[in-house]
Amino acid sequence: MGSTKDDQFAMFEEKVKRTVYVDNLSPQVTEPVLRTALDQFGTVVSVHFIPNYTEPINSSQCALVEMKDLKEAKSVISVISQFPFMISGMPRPVRARPAEVEMFDDRPVKPGRKISFTWLEKDDPDFEVAKKIKLLTQKHVAEVTFLLKHHLAEEEKLAKQQQEALKGNYKKYEIVESVMADGTARRLAKHYNMRVSDD
Amino acid sequence: MVACSCISYWRRAALNPDKTKKVKILWFFRSCEILNYLGAVDTRENELFLASGDGVGLANVNPLEVIAGKCNVLCISNDSRNPQPSDEALKRADFVFCRTFDVGKREVCNEICDKIAGVEVKLLLNKVDTAKHVKRTNEDLKDAGGTAIVNTELDPSGWDTSNGELTLKTNDSSLEKSRKENVDLKGSIEKSSNEEKSGARVIEGGNGMAKTSSKQENTSDSKVSLKLKMDSNEKPGKDVKVLAKDVEGRVKSPRESAEVEHRPVKKAKLDSSIQLSHGKTKSDIQKLGLNRNDGDTLASSPKVLVSEDASKAKNVKDSHETKDSHVKKPKLDEKPTKVSNGKNLKASSQICGEVVEVTRRPDADRSRWFKGLPWEERIKNAHEQGTLVLIQNLDPAYTSGEVEDIVWHAFNESCTAKMIQRTAISMPHIGQAFVVFKTKEAAEKVVRKLDEGCLVLANGSVLVGSFATPHLPSKKQTFFGHHSIDKLRHQMQREMKEAVSTSHCSQPNTVEYDMAMEWCLLQERSEFVCKKLFKQQEEEYDRINYLALASYQSGLIGNCQLKLGKISWMRSRS
Numbered sequence: 001m002g003s004t005k006d007d008q009f010a011m012f013e014e015k016v017k018r019t020v021y022v023d024n025l026s027p028q029v030t031e032p033v034l035r036t037a038l039d040q041f042g043t044v045v046s047v048h049f050i051p052n053y054t055e056p057i058n059s060s061q062c063a064l065v066e067m068k069d070l071k072e073a074k075s076v077i078s079v080i081s082q083f084p085f086m087i088s089g090m091p092r093p094v095r096a097r098p099a100e101v102e103m104f105d106d107r108p109v110k111p112g113r114k115i116s117f118t119w120l121e122k123d124d125p126d127f128e129v130a131k132k133i134k135l136l137t138q139k140h141v142a143e144v145t146f147l148l149k150h151h152l153a154e155e156e157k158l159a160k161q162q163q164e165a166l167k168g169n170y171k172k173y174e175i176v177e178s179v180m181a182d183g184t185a186r187r188l189a190k191h192y193n194m195r196v197s198d199d
Numbered sequence: 200m201v202a203c204s205c206i207s208y209w210r211r212a213a214l215n216p217d218k219t220k221k222v223k224i225l226w227f228f229r230s231c232e233i234l235n236y237l238g239a240v241d242t243r244e245n246e247l248f249l250a251s252g253d254g255v256g257l258a259n260v261n262p263l264e265v266i267a268g269k270c271n272v273l274c275i276s277n278d279s280r281n282p283q284p285s286d287e288a289l290k291r292a293d294f295v296f297c298r299t300f301d302v303g304k305r306e307v308c309n310e311i312c313d314k315i316a317g318v319e320v321k322l323l324l325n326k327v328d329t330a331k332h333v334k335r336t337n338e339d340l341k342d343a344g345g346t347a348i349v350n351t352e353l354d355p356s357g358w359d360t361s362n363g364e365l366t367l368k369t370n371d372s373s374l375e376k377s378r379k380e381n382v383d384l385k386g387s388i389e390k391s392s393n394e395e396k397s398g399a400r401v402i403e404g405g406n407g408m409a410k411t412s413s414k415q416e417n418t419s420d421s422k423v424s425l426k427l428k429m430d431s432n433e434k435p436g437k438d439v440k441v442l443a444k445d446v447e448g449r450v451k452s453p454r455e456s457a458e459v460e461h462r463p464v465k466k467a468k469l470d471s472s473i474q475l476s477h478g479k480t481k482s483d484i485q486k487l488g489l490n491r492n493d494g495d496t497l498a499s500s501p502k503v504l505v506s507e508d509a510s511k512a513k514n515v516k517d518s519h520e521t522k523d524s525h526v527k528k529p530k531l532d533e534k535p536t537k538v539s540n541g542k543n544l545k546a547s548s549q550i551c552g553e554v555v556e557v558t559r560r561p562d563a564d565r566s567r568w569f570k571g572l573p574w575e576e577r578i579k580n581a582h583e584q585g586t587l588v589l590i591q592n593l594d595p596a597y598t599s600g601e602v603e604d605i606v607w608h609a610f611n612e613s614c615t616a617k618m619i620q621r622t623a624i625s626m627p628h629i630g631q632a633f634v635v636f637k638t639k640e641a642a643e644k645v646v647r648k649l650d651e652g653c654l655v656l657a658n659g660s661v662l663v664g665s666f667a668t669p670h671l672p673s674k675k676q677t678f679f680g681h682h683s684i685d686k687l688r689h690q691m692q693r694e695m696k697e698a699v700s701t702s703h704c705s706q707p708n709t710v711e712y713d714m715a716m717e718w719c720l721l722q723e724r725s726e727f728v729c730k731k732l733f734k735q736q737e738e739e740y741d742r743i744n745y746l747a748l749a750s751y752q753s754g755l756i757g758n759c760q761l762k763l764g765k766i767s768w769m770r771s772r773s
Binding site for chain 2: 021033036133159
């Protein structure tokens with residue numbers, strides 16, 4: 001029984017190694033999209049989206065993509081970290097990194113791990129410390145939540161800024177195009193005695 | 200020569216002038232390290248030798264950081280100071296020791312002296328309290344019997360016993376197991392002739408001998424001074440036989456508490472069956488549960504009063520000595536009462552300060568039979584019904600099943616749990632899990648208990664429970680960072696239908712690339728901030744744990760394993 005558990009865990013660890021964690025995914029990304037996107041680096045074995053229940057509405061998704069072997073997983077990570085990689089949308093790139101054991105939902109119990117706990121007594125000198133640790137934990141969670149909200153706000157800000165820039169750019173190109181199209185450019189060139197022909 | 204094998208005991212962390220934490224470490228030797236001095240001595244595979252004597256390699260002061268981890272070391276010495284470990288504990292032990300290695304003379308000796316490097320050696324021996332395993336009461340009876348002075352007071356209306364013999368018998372089936380020992384305490388009781396002192400307090404002191412039939416005990420150590428105070432209203436020649444057997448409670452050794460913590464006296468309940476025939480009192484102690492908060496031992500019948508109060512031991516320093524203990528009034532029941540052992544176990548699972556090992560709960564496999572609703576819906580439903588609890592500060596490595604086991608053992612509630620999967624933005628040191636209970640009351644109970652009490656896991660983290668609002672994916676989601684040009688959209692849509700997938704790497708000469716770089720910058724920046732925050736948070740944790748160590752300095756050496764767990768935990772994260 002013990003050996004099968006060990007085997008199971010070893011197999012799981014092997015699976016973790018060839019899995020890529022991808023985040024900054026748009027909510028529109030579905031399994032087939034991700035599968036085809038990463039199929040160009042190797043064979044995608046499985047895709048598993050990590051649900052998000054605790055963090056404030058952070059609409060980006062993250063997923064675990066299991067590749068066929070370790071080499072493929074490495075190549076996915078190296079390409080995505082070297083070049084901004086777009087999946088169903090621009091210009092926010094996705095991020096990839098090696099997966100970790102804790103990211104898996106269906107992970108087997110690590111063999112040999114023993115859990116024990118104790119209820120501290122009120123007169124235990126550690127009781128106060130434990131109370132402090134509890135408060136600290138709550139504080140930390142609040143801090144992280146705040147930080148994530150802050151990040152989300154920054155993302156929004158950047159997105160707005162980029163949207164403006166994009167609009168401006170588009171307008172600029174439109175003007176240029178219209179100037180060329182309706183003959184204004186040619187007339188002006190004639191007026192200033194310049195050559196604008198495309199030769 | 201001084202190679203570290205294992206640290207089972209560490210002394211107070213002294214605060215140095217340079218504010219670094221130091222621990223004094225008393226070393227153990229592995230047999231391979233002292234091979235040259237071993238000669239032909241047989242050693243067990245996992246046997247250690249406690250350093251003793253004087254010289255290099257006995258003990259030294261090290262920075263706290265040298266402590267790499269914890270291990271379970273048991274003393275298997277037959278020494279009378281050492282409560283014998285159970286088979287189960289023995290199996291679990293990483294190392295055992297029963298002999299010492301004199302670093303001065305460089306030889307192995309079988310005796311363990313009283314003090315090693317200024318440390319009371321009994322602190323190194325097995326303790327009932329800190330050990331995880333359950334000590335049977337018999338042991339404690341033996342322990343207490345070895346140290347206790349039993350006062351037996353009889354009611355005026357009680358039985359007539361004088362000039363009798365009190366036999367305290369602890370019966371059990373197997374001698375091999377240390378917890379099952381036969382202890383016969385025969386106290387010859389001097390007659391108290393005073394009939395006029397017919398009140399509750401007619402007293403005679405007598406010194407008795409305790410005979411321990413256990414092979415492991417030295418007779419010299421098992422001598423017990425037994426003072427019996429008997430009310431002699433009647434004839435001499437009565438025997439009181441107390442039979443204690445099969446006691447399943449989880450009991451703290453009074454001796455240990457006296458030595459180490461001076462905790463308040465524990466309360467023992469004795470339900471015993473007493474037979475009185477021909478001046479013989481046979482009491483069958485079925486159950487002995489100890490609670491720390493109380494010093495009294497109570498049972499239902501007011502006829503015989505016996506009590507133990509071992510914590511008022513005066514001679515704590517010398518472990519050879521038997522301790523005075525002061526007996527208060529447990530009452531021995533007259534009628535035979537039988538209490539099943541199982542019940543007792545259940546009751547004791549709530550006791551504070553007990554280290555409980557989490558195993559699979561009984562119905563663990565059954566809960567896997569049905570797959571049930573998807574978690575999203577279950578969480579949503581549970582939240583609406585108020586049965587959803589968010590437990591924080593778990594070890595992120597735990598699986599959902601293990602969380603369920605912990606809840607089962609800690610609260611006796613069954614539940615379904617889901618560990619929150621780690622993502623790139625989740626905290627590395629705080630594991631969280633959603634736990635769905637069957638009823639709202641159960642959920643409230645758990646949250647209240649976690650709030651009022653402190654549930655400490657072996658790695659030193661304290662669980663936090665709260666009703667939390669889950670962030671369920673709503674339909675209306677905004678994802679920042681993907682843009683399109685409005686005018687082109689309808690045109691694009693037509694093309695999109697034919698397009699397979701638009702994933703690609705962007706080229707460096709495009710607007711898209713520039714914008715992507717801005718995103719990368721933002722991502723890097725937020726990741727850096729997160730890392731920084733996590734680091735800071737861990738430092739805060741460590742500071743609190745250092746405080747814990749400081750409080751530890753005050754000489755309270757309890758729950759040693761828990762403390763070492765904290766340190767190893769800190770180490771693993773730094």
